[in-house]
Amino acid sequence: MKFFTTPFSRLLILALFLATAACTDSDALIDISSESYALLDTDSTSVDFPSDYKGNISLISFMFTNCPDVCPTITANMGNIQRELEDTSSIRFIEITFDPERDTPSVLKDYKETYRLNDQFSLLTSDPKTMRDLLTRLEIFAEKDYVDTIDQDSSDYFMRHSNTLYLMDEQGRIRAEYPAHVVPPGNVIEDIEYLR
């Protein structure tokens, strides 16, 4: 018992505590494992995010369906990662819309069919407030960019947005971040294998 009262032992215990804390907290870029966001899938079924994806490794990107260039490029890169993975079991591909007002479940369903995405892909939307809260928590920027700059109520807009791909571990913690449309699939696959 005397060991635990010496200055050296106290220092050792503090160092061990800090090292343990560093190993757990610093592994996650963003930890949403204990949070819950009510989202909707393409068939309008409720999704509890991220809980419903726990036990899987998930790739998460962000898009809107009226985006003609960059977002389909991100979707194509997600598809490339899926194709290049030798084993896709327990891997989920999630695309979350920046634009919940226009991207209803049925619109996302059309997009999913147009780009021939299989059932490993979830395209998720929600009510605008929930989506805003989630995007803010995930440090994703999205802002409407009106075609007619005077008519701010118009539904005719594009979006300025982050270009981010996240890797989420089986506990629901964001572990890696990539530039979504240009990251080489091999880099992401290497990190997926590390998490497995």
Place this chain on the structure above:
Amino acid sequence: MILSIRGCTFFPFFLLLFWGCSSEPSDDRKPDSGDIELTDVWARPGSQGSASSVYFQIYNGREMTDTLREVSSGEAGMAELHESFEDEEGISEMRRVENLVINPGERVHLQPAGLHIMLMELTRDLTPGDSVEITLEFVLQGEKSLTVPVQMQP
């Protein structure tokens, strides 16, 4: 004698100067085909009412600078030349490009996440295997019509 020595001294310099001028075009070929060439043409799928993008390479085989100044399609409510770019904070944005200047012998790439023809308000679904008609208007070349195959991103 002095002149000839100077001539010998400067000859390689002038040779390099002119060689440098002839290699200025970004393409290996000299601009001698006398035409605007469009290759690797394709369009993204898109559903009726939404948007699609068209991509290709433009090679200016003319000996004069040409400019792409107008695009149109009977299968879209609006067609414009756009450019996707990232600002200094990495935020993706898009801007309209009014005129695309192509120098003699230059090859310009319209490609994903860069320059592209944006088709808005599609009048019908575009699915892989379909094609879509577009027309490009160049200042010198005039109009060029294209049948663009719809396909998934390669």
